[in-house]
Amino acid sequence: MATLTGGPGAQGVTLGQYLASIRKDRGMTLRQVEEGTDKEVSNAYLSQIENNKIQQPSPNVLHALSEVYAIDYGYIMELAGHITPAKARGDDQRHGRVATFADHNLTSEEEVELINYLEYLRSRKHSSGKTK
């Protein structure tokens, strides 16, 4: 758990490497993951992803995998190159809005995903489409 899940600073690890190691860590086979995602990700396709044959799996697929493995969605989005490596920033104009989500009665799971998505949003904003 040290090296791989450590930090986003590790520039060397690929999406395939990461996902493969996670799957082995969870003790799952390709076909078990396929079942776990409710057929959203086929075993064959997962194999391609793990061996870096697929350059950018769709957010859909990554989302399904992140839920099966219970890993950070934003992180693998980053590994997949969908977003640029979120650097911590601090000079935007924010506002102190807090109570909004009181109405939403968040599940803990939803809470986690929202936080991940916020990370995703912010990295998008700050990199401003230089990806192409």
Place this chain on the structure above:
Amino acid sequence: MATLTGGPGAQGVTLGQYLASIRKDRGMTLRQVEEGTDKEVSNAYLSQIENNKIQQPSPNVLHALSEVYAIDYGYIMELAGHITPAKARGDDQRHGRVATFADHNLTSEEEVELINYLEYLRSRKHSSGKTK
């Protein structure tokens, strides 16, 4: 503003119709939108989308458009068929977590997008992968 932005209940409007009407409402040309998205969406491609030649523009593209037009991301994701038409539900186990996002100092824009994304998450959960 009545018919189109009215409610998600309107089943007849297509993604193309909606986006086209919004663009005209904003008084923008195809190429202006192309510029506005920082070339993320070409004018030719936008034309195809507006004429329903493209069935499912990627979340990337939809996100870019939602920002240029300042419209609801979750709504056009829904129109595009990426998510199922979020029906209000109420028997999940939630918890009263509220304060989490106090640390995040949300921008109003971020707040809006998070809410949209929450909608997206919940519709995904409740439809449980019958999309395929």
Place this chain on the structure above:
DNA sequence: CCCATTCGCTTAGGAGAACAAGCATGCTTG
């Protein structure tokens, strides 16, 4: 030993997104 199953993996192919280039029309000016 043979059969069945399961594993990871490869390959071929369909499908559809996305773009670049170009066309057709209409509107302004000279």
Place this chain on the structure above:
DNA sequence: CAAGCATGCTTGTTCTCCTAAGCGAATGGG
């Protein structure tokens, strides 16, 4: 009218995801 430009749209092509089908190797039972 002709030249020029902007706008919306069509066409041809490229690229890549993703699936279906299947292969060789490993394992286990009869």
